[in-house]
Each structure stands twice: as C-alpha cells, then as structure tokens.
Amino acid sequence: MTYSKTVILDEAGIKRALTRISHEILERNKGLENIVLIGIRSGGAYLAAELAKLIEIIEGENAPCGTVDITLYRDDYSGAMPHQAVGKTEIPLSLEGKKVVLVDDVLFTGRTIRAAMDALMDHGRPECIQLAVLIDRGHRELPIRADFVGRNVPTSLKENVEVVFDSSHHPQEVILEK
Amino acid sequence: MNLFIRGGRVVDPGQNIDEILDIRIENGVITETGKNLEPLSGSEVIDAAGKYAVPGLIDMHVHLRDPGFEYKEDIITGSLAAARGGFTSVACMPNTNPVIDNKAVAGYITNKAKSHGFCNVYPVGCITHGMGGERLSEMGELKEAGCVAVSDDGKPVKNAELMRRALEYAKGIGIPVIAHSEDISLVGEGVMNEGFTSTEIGLKGIPRVAEEIAVARDVMLAEYTQSPIHIAHLSTGGGVRIIREAKARGVKVTAETAPHYFILTDDAVRGYNTNAKMNPPLREACDVEAVREGLRDGTIDCIATDHAPHHLDEKDIEFDAALNGIIGLESSLPLSLALVDDGILTFNQLIEKMSCNPARILGLDRGTLKRGAIADITLIDTLAEWVFETGQLASKSMNSPFFGCKMKGAAFATILGGRVVYRIDRLAGK
Amino acid sequence: MPEFKHKDIIALRDLTRGDMELLLKTAESMREINSREIKKVPTLRGKTIINLFYESSTRTRTSFEIAGKRLSADTVNITPSSSSATKGETLADTALNLLAMKPDIIVMRHSVSGSHYFLSKKLPNCSIINAGDGTHEHPSQGLLDMLTIRDHFGRLDSLKVAIIGDITHSRVARSNIQGLTKMGSEVFLAGPPTMMPPGAAKLGNVTVCKNIKEAIADADVVMMLRIQQERQGKTLMPNAREYSRYFGLNPENLKLARPGAMVMHPGPINRGVEMSSYVVDGAQSHILRQVENGVAVRMSMLYHVCGGEIE
Numbered sequence: 001m002t003y004s005k006t007v008i009l010d011e012a013g014i015k016r017a018l019t020r021i022s023h024e025i026l027e028r029n030k031g032l033e034n035i036v037l038i039g040i041r042s043g044g045a046y047l048a049a050e051l052a053k054l055i056e057i058i059e060g061e062n063a064p065c066g067t068v069d070i071t072l073y074r075d076d077y078s079g080a081m082p083h084q085a086v087g088k089t090e091i092p093l094s095l096e097g098k099k100v101v102l103v104d105d106v107l108f109t110g111r112t113i114r115a116a117m118d119a120l121m122d123h124g125r126p127e128c129i130q131l132a133v134l135i136d137r138g139h140r141e142l143p144i145r146a147d148f149v150g151r152n153v154p155t156s157l158k159e160n161v162e163v164v165f166d167s168s169h170h171p172q173e174v175i176l177e178k
Numbered sequence: 179m180n181l182f183i184r185g186g187r188v189v190d191p192g193q194n195i196d197e198i199l200d201i202r203i204e205n206g207v208i209t210e211t212g213k214n215l216e217p218l219s220g221s222e223v224i225d226a227a228g229k230y231a232v233p234g235l236i237d238m239h240v241h242l243r244d245p246g247f248e249y250k251e252d253i254i255t256g257s258l259a260a261a262r263g264g265f266t267s268v269a270c271m272p273n274t275n276p277v278i279d280n281k282a283v284a285g286y287i288t289n290k291a292k293s294h295g296f297c298n299v300y301p302v303g304c305i306t307h308g309m310g311g312e313r314l315s316e317m318g319e320l321k322e323a324g325c326v327a328v329s330d331d332g333k334p335v336k337n338a339e340l341m342r343r344a345l346e347y348a349k350g351i352g353i354p355v356i357a358h359s360e361d362i363s364l365v366g367e368g369v370m371n372e373g374f375t376s377t378e379i380g381l382k383g384i385p386r387v388a389e390e391i392a393v394a395r396d397v398m399l400a401e402y403t404q405s406p407i408h409i410a411h412l413s414t415g416g417g418v419r420i421i422r423e424a425k426a427r428g429v430k431v432t433a434e435t436a437p438h439y440f441i442l443t444d445d446a447v448r449g450y451n452t453n454a455k456m457n458p459p460l461r462e463a464c465d466v467e468a469v470r471e472g473l474r475d476g477t478i479d480c481i482a483t484d485h486a487p488h489h490l491d492e493k494d495i496e497f498d499a500a501l502n503g504i505i506g507l508e509s510s511l512p513l514s515l516a517l518v519d520d521g522i523l524t525f526n527q528l529i530e531k532m533s534c535n536p537a538r539i540l541g542l543d544r545g546t547l548k549r550g551a552i553a554d555i556t557l558i559d560t561l562a563e564w565v566f567e568t569g570q571l572a573s574k575s576m577n578s579p580f581f582g583c584k585m586k587g588a589a590f591a592t593i594l595g596g597r598v599v600y601r602i603d604r605l606a607g608k
Numbered sequence: 609m610p611e612f613k614h615k616d617i618i619a620l621r622d623l624t625r626g627d628m629e630l631l632l633k634t635a636e637s638m639r640e641i642n643s644r645e646i647k648k649v650p651t652l653r654g655k656t657i658i659n660l661f662y663e664s665s666t667r668t669r670t671s672f673e674i675a676g677k678r679l680s681a682d683t684v685n686i687t688p689s690s691s692s693a694t695k696g697e698t699l700a701d702t703a704l705n706l707l708a709m710k711p712d713i714i715v716m717r718h719s720v721s722g723s724h725y726f727l728s729k730k731l732p733n734c735s736i737i738n739a740g741d742g743t744h745e746h747p748s749q750g751l752l753d754m755l756t757i758r759d760h761f762g763r764l765d766s767l768k769v770a771i772i773g774d775i776t777h778s779r780v781a782r783s784n785i786q787g788l789t790k791m792g793s794e795v796f797l798a799g800p801p802t803m804m805p806p807g808a809a810k811l812g813n814v815t816v817c818k819n820i821k822e823a824i825a826d827a828d829v830v831m832m833l834r835i836q837q838e839r840q841g842k843t844l845m846p847n848a849r850e851y852s853r854y855f856g857l858n859p860e861n862l863k864l865a866r867p868g869a870m871v872m873h874p875g876p877i878n879r880g881v882e883m884s885s886y887v888v889d890g891a892q893s894h895i896l897r898q899v900e901n902g903v904a905v906r907m908s909m910l911y912h913v914c915g916g917e918i919e
Contacts, residue, residue, distance in 0.1 A: 083915030374807030380744030450722030496720040
C-alpha cells in the first residue's frame, strides 16, 4: 500500500475558515449574549481558543471559553484498550440556560460529539448546543449535524484527516493521509 | 530368592570400601562382596555397571501422616516415595492422630509397614505423653514396641525441667532424643524468616534466635545430663556454631539438616509461595553457607528430609493459613548429590550422612554392606538427568518448591532385605 | 501517551513511576467530577464492583464505594463476618462464589499479607484492587497521600518525608515508602526499635533514624502512623503515655521540620498518642485533604484497572 499525505488546508486557509465561522456564530446568535465556547480536548479546545480570539477582534468582547474531556463518556469504552490518563474538564461556569457552541477539529462518526453532549449535560441544562467543526469528513454513525463547518472534505474510511498544531497550539495545516 | 549385583561401584564408608565389586545376596543377607564373583544359580542379576552401590539410604526424619491424616500420605504411599527416592529406611515422627505415645500406635505402624510397605519404617515415639509437653511418655514401652527414638517434633518441649528429665530418663532406657529446638515465644505469629524479605513483602518474621536459643538450651541440658541429643532440621548459622562448639567440648550432640536448608533462601517465599513455607523457615544466604560449612566440617551429621506432606487444600490458600512443610523423599537424593558436585562433600561423606550416621544415631543394624548384613542397598545413577514434576510422584501430596527443577542423579534401584522394591527402568513396585 | 497495563493494583512495589504518575494525573481529573453538582460520569456503567472487606474499615470501604458509584458502576459490599470465616469457607471458595456474580473488579481488604495475589491467580478475568492486606501494602492510601503531597508542593521528587510509628506492622508505611522513593523523594523512618523491621533502610532511598527528632529535622512532610493499643500494647511498647512522650508529634518537635511542613495521618487518629490535638487541628495538618483525595484516587484506580490487557 502506498502512503500519501496531502495538505488540504494551509494556515491561511484555516484562518479564513475560522474567521467565517466566527462571523456565522455571531450572526446566528445575534451577538455574544449567553454564548459559551466549549472545545473538546485537545484539538477542539485549541480551536475554541482561536475562535474566541477572532470573535473578540470582531465584536470587541470576549466569550467565556471552556474545555471538555470526553474520555469518561466514550461509548467504545471497554477492556480492549489500556486506559490513558483522563484529561481535565474545565468549564468555568454553570451551563444552565447558556447557548453552548461546542467546538471540535474533525467531525467524523459523531460519537465524540455525542459523548461531549452527555458531558455538557452534567454541567447544567444549556438553552441550546450548537456545533462548530473545522473539517467535516462525513461517515456519520449518529444523527448529528454541524451548525458551522470550515470545510467539507469527502473521504474514504481508509483515509485519515488530521489538524496539525504547533507547540503553542496554533493550527498549522490540515492533512489528509491515505 | 537370591540376588546378584554385578559391577557396581561399591561405596561403603563403614568398611572404607570404594571400588568396583560384585555383591552376592542370599536370603536377604549380603553373603559376599568381591571382584569377579559368580551368581548362584537362579539368582536375579542386576547389571550395576556405571552405578554406585551404597548402603540403603536412611531418612531419619519423615512424616508419614498415618494414622490420622491418610489424606495427606499413608505408610504405603510414603514408603513407596521413600523407595523411589532411594531410601530403604525411614523414621517417622509421632505427630499423627493419635500420636505415637503408646504400644498400640507404634505397633500399628510397624505392622502395616512390614506387611504393605516398600521400606523399613521405624516409628519415633513422643517425648511427652500425648505430645502435651507436661509429663514424660512411657519411653520404655515405646522402645519395646519398636520406636527408635523419641521426639515431640513439630512442637518443642517448652519446659526446660521436663526436657532435662526426658534426656536423663531416655538415657537410662537407651533411646535417643530428637529435639525440635524452637522458642515458641520468639516465633510468635511469624510465618517466615525475619529479614529483609519479610520486611519487604510484609509477612511476620521468625527470628533466627528462636532456633538458636533453643538449640543452645537443649545442648546445655545434654551437656549437664551427659546424655546424647540429636537436633532436628538445623536451619541457622548460629545453630551450626553452637553445635560445633558443643562437639568440640565433647557434648554428645548430633544434628541433621534438610536439602531445602542448604539450597534455598527466604527469597523463595517471594510471591507468597506457600510451598516455601516451613518450620523452621527458609533463612538467608549466610545461613545456607553456614549449613553447608556445617555439613562439610562434620558439625552436621545427617541429611534428613523432614518430608511433610500436606493436601493441596492446606497449601493452596492464603500464606498465613497454609500449613508448614514440604515433601522431600523423592527429591532429596539428587539435591544432596549436588553437594558432591559443589565440592562440599565427597561421595563417601554424603553416604555417611544419608545412611551410616542415621543408622548409628538411631542404633539400627543397617547402613553397612558388611558380610552378614541385611541386604538394604541403594543403587545410584549419579548421571541421570530429569525434571522433578508432580506427575511422577508416589507421594499423595504435591507440596514442594522444587517442581520444575532440573535434577541430576537418581536412585537406579532400591533393594530392601535382598528384594528389589524399586527399579527406575521398571514400573515401581505396586 | 502513557498507558496503564496492569490487571490489578495490589502493591505500589509492582508499579513503575510512570504508572503512578498516570494514576495521579487521572485522579486530578476525577477531582473535578467530585466538585460538580452532578457528581457522576457514565464511564463504568454496567460494571460490577464487589467491595470484599474481611477487616472492618468504614473509611476505606465508603471511599471505594463512592468512587465506584461516581463512575456509574454497580457496587456491592460484602463483609464476611468472622463467624462465617470460622465456618470454614476459604477465600478461594468465597471468590469462586462471587465470580458467579460476574464482578469486573473486586476491592478487597484482608488480614493476610499477599492474599490478593492468591485471589488474582484464582480469578484471572477479574481485576483485584488491594484495600489493605495484612502488614504488606495499602496502595490507595499511598497514592492519596502522594496526591495530597503533590497538591501542596507541586512535585513529589526531592522532598524529605518523615514516617513515624510502627513501621513493622504498617501497610501504609510500606506503600508510602515504595511510592515516594520511586518518585524521587527521600524517606526517614523513626519509631521504637521494637517497631522497626530488619533491613528497612534497604527498601529504597530510606534512612532509619535513631529518634523522632532526627527524622523530623528539616522534613517537608511528617507522616504519623496509627498506634493500636491492642497490637503494639503488649510487648512493643510500655504504654501509650510513654510512646507519645518519645514518638508523639507535638507543636514543639514539629518546629524542627521545615517551616510550613505538611502533617499527615492515615486515620483514625488516637489524639494524644501519636499526635497532640494542637497538631491534628493545626494549620499544618492536611489530614482532611487526605480524606478528600481518597475518592478521586480510588476513582482513578477503578478506571485504570478496567481498561486494557496486561502485557
């Protein structure tokens, strides 16, 4: 089998996509009121931080930002794999009545999003949850759809999509491996 | 039925013989030993070329568990295990149920062994009545009933005055006393040797001094009463030193140890291995060295096994609850032969410690290949290599830390009163 | 990414520094759950945990029970009474009976050192967690102590930890010695010589001290062990009064430690014996924090043994 790696989005492309998503979030919600950005550890959390910065530039206000670790909510949890350490969930406020924008890097089967939603519910009852992803690569296994998408990328199941971050957690590029 | 052993290397320490000879046996008695003999017509002939022929091995410390604990071992299986291990005689300890403190129990054992056994079984009677540690047993009657020694093995005689009187009384009767020398108060709740291993794995320790203080007491009582005493299962360097010094003073003390005390250390307990749980416990490397030195310099007279069969249910449990002891009859010979390979003992000295000395201490008319002696003979193949495994045991019990060990040396044939009771190349006796 | 690859947690002696770091890291994340309004995650949904306590212990058993429940496991407590033990059911038989209930984890406390290894051999498909075995180890206590120390100092290496009391009979001491020395700290032991086991100095980076002052001097942490009249009272010490005089922690000798040194105790405390009340309730006491960390550490242990194959 041959291995190939294609860059499907570079740093500038990522920035453009995130800027557009920021605008869409503000437009859809008519501003920042009641909005909380929650990133899924770890790629989604980095992107949530990027979005928060962009939103601040656009709107002049900053949105509360948090991180959710979905390890303890996974549905593929079994004895088959050794357990890695559980990361911290850091949600700075109760989500009761908030509009949560859940952020992830790549949307695939939807199972991660399902787990993240369960985790969020344990922190209060939000008014609504919206989903923002940088890449939607298809192949959903659950009835889940993103509200904000950076780029739709048709893929085969054999391929792998990865968002690459630098050491200070800034997104550098999105690559497709096959 | 006559027997002829051709071409074995005959080693008989009592006669200072070590050469290739033939042995002629008539009606269970050795009638001639010499070069180029001819068998009498109709004799069974054993080709012993390349094998050693030695006086039948004697294990002066075994537990046959019969009567009372036949689920662990009985006289038939125990004596078969002995025969397979090359032993023609064993002395069995009295902690049976009932204990051997009367003629009836002693008689039961000797009779059953004579009619069904595969080796000579000599009962050891109790020192105290009912092994209760309170008053003397009827040693005279015990001796008449065939007991070759008295011991409260498994329990020490705690009361020093009683031990003193036992030594005096036994001397009068002419029966040897075998001491299980241990200070119970120092043992406490201990389950293994007290040392770094017990510290690390958190098991309660038994200090060496629990043995040493009792060996010292027993030796001093023997010295004071001018009586012979035999110290059982010596395990500590201090015990060896005390006996060495006592012998130098002329005290009539003899001593035995067992293969596990000159091979294993308390490291064997790691993993909470109940097959390494015994009393006295396995000690440390310095003790193993001291015991080996005691064997080398003659401080320790005998190698016994302390063969102590226990049922799986008594060993396959939590460490503290497991019973003490291991089986030894079927592994003792190769483990002891290693002392010869290691240069600790000569082959001749090994046979002294496994046959001549036990016979002398117990006053048995065995342990020799003299003309006219009862033909108890062990043929040893010192080169046989094999692995000690549970499947091949004659013993009913399987408690040994040596399973899986490579062994070198085995009994090639065991001859009891001129009768072959075991031969390695045939199916065993049964 | 480090992974935990043990079926059981029986002794910190069996774990590497990496294993312990992983357990502590997860415990920190678990602590967040314990501060939420909804203190429950679905992680061990459908798993059955049996708390099998042959020795009574309200504190440790409750802590394990809460830990299991917060991870959504079904937890069952079994306390074999001393009478049923004397009726002759062996640990192996009890274990096989429990196996019929298909437990995923058995958390056991037992009076015999090493009995967990025995149980683990009998139950190859069930994880075994040691909640204290005889005088061997008490790994969850060791880990929670380590977590408490790390919370305070931000590290577990290059600390001087004094452990005072009956070292011979203390499973808490053994687990802490194993854990702390593997993490790079130095342990100083003190206690009456009747309570100091042979070769204790060889257990790791351990120094055996002549008296409590020597052990406490410049210590970052002072850990006091429980003295039990029933056990140590017979031959190991004259009485509680004399013990507390020579081996008790009080405001005066605590001054020998580094300023702000932590004071710890695994509980339950005999006030006035191993520690004076001034110290127990004083500013340097971290005893209640130890208890709080207990649940998080035990959640981490339950979580990690449930995953993964042993290599």
